[in-house]
Amino acid sequence: MAANKILVPYNFTANDEKAIDLVIQNFSQHPDTRVTLFHVYLPVPNIEVSDKTVMSRISGNLSYLRQKINDLEAGIVKARDRLIDAGFPKEKVNYTFKPQDRDAAQEIIEQAISGEFTGIVLNRSPASIRKFFTPSVSKRVVRALQHLELYMVG
């Protein structure tokens, strides 16, 4: 039987913490299971304005935002460490933290396919008002990855 390879899209919400709990409960006793946390972030945009004084001020401020992205990576490292503390071997847990260059659902789908994952942990907020404004990421992912074992929290 092939070893489990679980993808956990992680976005720093309370539901994402529940996803980590689910992984711990279901897989921490399975030494062959590999877990990958996955987060895509929007890179700091390039802003071009002709006023050199304004441009110089903006460049300095954008460095601050880049630092904030580093802080975000520290958050996903913390989540990975939670898995290791719960009993996963260090070499079986990793994370992917990358700039986003397409919509979030597409990023997750491509990661799941290219990484040959066997399962995915998704979360949803059924009461979220956001669903009226943007297509549901979890629905699109589920539809595209029907061959994967699906674990849902929410």
Add this chain to the structure above:
Amino acid sequence: MTEQNSINLEIYKVLIQTISDASDLEIMAHTLTQILVGALGIKGAALYILDPAREELELLASAGLSIDYVNKGPILVDKSIKIASNREPVIISDITASDKLQYPEKAAEEGVRAIVSHPIVMRGKLIGSLRLYNANRWAPSNEEMVYVEMLSQNLGVALMYFRVANAVATVKETINDIHPVWL
């Protein structure tokens, strides 16, 4: 901030272009908050949409703020910034001298000293909120507030567009799922 306006027409143009070029609401919202932080030299920016059933503001995107701060808890419409049911702009130039915040202790821990909150209103109804967070005392000029107001109005139109576009896409998807045998 008061000596020289942090928003001028050129920056406003960049902001509006971000809105008009967007094909994805979340990407637009994140980029917009990043540009606001970069251009205004503030600590953070956040865009919320209103959940009318729960009377809560739901975070759509933020930049410059910590994970703990953006996850601080539900933001109740009446309590979040307790003025005129959030339909008027609110300027808290110094949070240490204000009782208008729902989470004053969290703001202090975050290093936020001043907050500007502008409602996003569409056809007279509150549908969201744009918030700007400064690490220092901040009294934005009238001109800066006019730019924030115009930006909020454009965000209202954009939110309405994405709301309708998403509804149409959902209907289209549902129709596409119908097997010809049923038609």
